[in-house]
Amino acid sequence: MEHRTKGDTRVDHQKLTRFVSQAFQKLGVPENDAEIAAKVLVAADLRGVDTHGVIRFNPNAWYVKWLQEGSMNPTPNIRVVSENGSTALIDGDTGIGMVIGHRAMELAIQKAKSSGVAMVGARNSRHFGMSAYYAMRALPHDMIGIAMTNASRQVVPTFGLEAKFGTNPICFAVPADKELPFVLDMATTTAAAGKLEVAVRHGDAIPLGWALDENAEPTTDPKVAQKARRLLPLGGTREGGSHKGYGLAIVVEILCGVLTGTITALNSNQEPRGHFFGAIRIDAFRPVADFKADMDRLIRELKSTAPMEGQQRVFVAGEIEFETTQERAARGIPLHSSVLDGLRAVSEQLGLPYDLE
């Protein structure tokens, strides 16, 4: 996550969504799918998860590049491969990860309505953007949402020299009553890969425990770390508990990769990706009102914790992102000039009017 302040241009999120959707359509994506994909990308920018937003939408980056080179399918045949009362496996036909993820999560929610809980895996997908988008789809249904994905190899197992798996994020979204929903969206590494980009851009050193260099020695230089692609699991070192972060990353690979048949840890070209989604209907366990009242009590108890010296407050997962969303929805999303350059290049390449600034 990153809050840009200086030198950025504020862009209206609805305008931005429309622009990205139209660009997707110019790239051959059907209107409905293009709108979903654009919504997921801009949702990341709104939440302050800038590394998963339109920074990836330019002729040299992810989605535009992949669609143009043909490695991402604009009109995939997304189909249910196997199905059960509370489960499904979806084949994404290497379409846009956001479209595949959206369909899979909707199916999980649908199934949970009748069976109480449901889990849906997706195979042959591609990068799906921000996990929180999918998990949060469960919230208006009074369900707990779960979303995770495997990712390209750049994380070293505890005691290991070489990267063997991805930053494998996991997200849980839980509704509350008067308090904000609890939304935990975390890479299973000490720091998400995007944090290195931010450190490079700001010229900051990174803490020890985030990454190793090309000789697998600890490094504080984010450029060295980016080049080496040897991030450390949450915990950093064995005595810091990195076997737990490593273990969680493998749980994500098992659910997203082994259970679906799309294992990035064993795939030399690191594509396609597998995802895993879950929905838990609260009233299958307790009356929703009781649950939400207790969520409020829990959240207030956590927020009321006396802060340590030098800190103003204790946060609950998702709180900062909700505050960012509110601010950005009102004032516009601050985009760096390099991101705007990328969007302008897309507009020129696709012959799409550029009306963002």
Place this chain on the structure above:
Amino acid sequence: MEHRTKGDTRVDHQKLTRFVSQAFQKLGVPENDAEIAAKVLVAADLRGVDTHGVIRFNPNAWYVKWLQEGSMNPTPNIRVVSENGSTALIDGDTGIGMVIGHRAMELAIQKAKSSGVAMVGARNSRHFGMSAYYAMRALPHDMIGIAMTNASRQVVPTFGLEAKFGTNPICFAVPADKELPFVLDMATTTAAAGKLEVAVRHGDAIPLGWALDENAEPTTDPKVAQKARRLLPLGGTREGGSHKGYGLAIVVEILCGVLTGTITALNSNQEPRGHFFGAIRIDAFRPVADFKADMDRLIRELKSTAPMEGQQRVFVAGEIEFETTQERAARGIPLHSSVLDGLRAVSEQLGLPYDLE
């Protein structure tokens, strides 16, 4: 986890299970339940999770004390409160956590057989021993098992001064083919509370990042840490990612506490406890043989990682515990004299023959 070597007496695990079961029966627990409870405790000792085994079975500790003082119900009316195709909520009537947990996990497995995936919560339970026991029950059914529990308040949220929640462990067990099952059983803190006991016993310092002292300053003294009861979430510090460990602990509290109605984070006497169990039928997604073959490939890929300098090998979650189980099942469980003293005291108090040494 702890491997004792010197000065310990090896005790046959079957004899030990029988002894503990008979003691539970003397304390008013029906035979079948007593056998389950004994099996769970000794399973922890077999796996090397000594802090959750018979070290807790003496007149001054957990189960024996609670049953004798009447705060734990030897003959609970364990009942299903609410039920759905793939979910259930069980009320444990403050019985033995191991018995309640066992029943809840069996129900999750039963339900997953028909619906593909199932989740079962348990409220009004007590300490249930080692999480891995429950999750591993899923393995012979070719299912992925999940088990978690909330715990007494001794963990500080990121930026906070005071402990607000428990070490809230989470466990995933996944079958493989020729390789050992993957079993991740982790507290969501940097180090489990039991690690402090081990450090005290050995006179070792603890690493920074494990715990705070009574002024909420970092400490390396395990005795100070035990007294202060201010453990740190996995990650240790904010820059080390402790907001992720904190978030995971709250996910566990939400599933075990808020969804069941038994929230230890809001309960001043820290009892009862809530648990949460899940079972995912592999063949609801993929043929079991394909899944297991891919698990073997993944596990071998991880184990084949070149180790860093000074390390012999890269482990996969559960591997060390399986090796320990094998060794202890063959040679007996090494018990410290103080643990044997406790068991002897139980035998005298209950008039039960002592045949362990």
